[in-house]
Amino acid sequence: MLLASVEYARPRSVDEALSLLAANPNGRALAGGQTLVNVMKARIAAPELLVDLNAIPGLREIRETDEGLELGPMVTYTQLARSEEVIRTRPILAEVAAQIADVQVRNRGTLGGNLCSNDPTNHLPPVLVAVGATMTVAGAAGTRTVPAEEFFLGVYLTAVGSGELLTGISVPQRQAGDGFASVTIGADGTCIANAAASMNGGVRVALGCVAATPVLIEVPSADEESVRSAVADAELDPPSDIHAPAAYRRQLAGVLAGRAVRQASGAA
Amino acid sequence: MSEPVAQKTISVEVNGTTYEREVEARRLLVHFIRDDLDLTGTHVGCDTGNCGACSVIVGGTLLKSCMMLAIQADGASIETVEGLAVDGELKPLQQAFGDHHALQCGYCTPGMLMSAKALLDENPEPTEGEIRRAIQGNICRCTGYVNIVEAIAAAAEAGS
């Protein structure tokens, strides 16, 4: 399939990228292209300008700090899966990144693209909510930080507004364990339902695929029954589609939350 | 400041040969390789990023060329299936595909070979599990994969 005509720019700095976006309200950031190029083929999106973030130095960095991890938005899934810093500090990110799609998609797809596209079936949004990450968003008016639980606003919709860029993801040090569980269409395929969990005094569980954005549930204790009843109390209203009816997704949400918490509490 | 462009003359090295061509910004890398360079070994299968028939290696990275723009490859060095054989002599990996009946219709084979090459370049002695994971992004509707896995294992053993 051919794309509609589009202009292309390859800025060398975030400031340059922001001014390109400011000058063209119909411009779009291009990260790994593993979603954007396909939606352009299908003519679901028809930006006038692609602002390629691939040549901006620094956006692919992974840094370990006293507080945790500083991740650039252009860090690929392959990088996440292999990074010693990530494996040391917050291994769940590496573990989940390694489950996304296939080698080729992992080589190109980026952390920032996964979060900004906020497809409700994506792997990473629930994980970032569960671990309590903070996003840095840059725009003409400067930069601001947004907690992960306020970052995802709707299907394909995030706190990154038009003319803005996600420029950094801060992941705090691990206090205790993290976990992730999913049921997918085929090995490492698209999620039918998923759950991420993080232990930090209480238990934070973020459920994916059951609403437009990850559903955050705080559970007082890690025992299976508390987790199941907390998920039941959330009165989820998941979508039905060819892969699963709503009732099955609701059932899976409880089961997967239990598995993710079991991993996070070191029992799995 | 990098100005937006609608087309650009790009220079890429493909299998050791340098090509300069003017491309529109919207041109997909796979169309550039097939239609502008006439290297039709790289196939378009699903055109949605799922099937892997368009897999090539760009700057050492295995990727699906239907999800990258040609203009993004400016200055890059690209390996396609045509670069595997030397002077018409099949590489052991290719020969292993024939010997092990790892293809039937052959449509997925160029992408499958590039994924196998990327694997063996990095991990010359893969386990069966590693081979299966390495070709997860390549769909074959003829073989059921068993013979493909055997061919890659045999090529690894032969040190290709």
Ligand SMILES: Cc1cc2nc3c(=O)[nH]c(=O)nc-3n(C[C@H](O)[C@H](O)[C@H](O)COP(=O)(O)OP(=O)(O)OC[C@H]3O[C@@H](n4cnc5c(N)ncnc54)[C@H](O)[C@@H]3O)c2cc1C
């Ligand atoms: C075959 C296949 C299978 C897949 N399976 C899965 C799966 O199982 N799980 C999963 O999670 N994903 C899956 N994906 C999607 C994949 O992970 C995409 O890579 C991801 O959704 C988008 O990341 P990207 O870097 O490719 O972004 P792009 O496609 O380049 O961009 C996506 C969107 O985000 C915006 N954007 C990107 N970066 C920024 C930024 N820094 N600031 C502001 N906006 C930005 C873009 O403008 C665009 O609107 C699959 C994709 C394919 C092709």
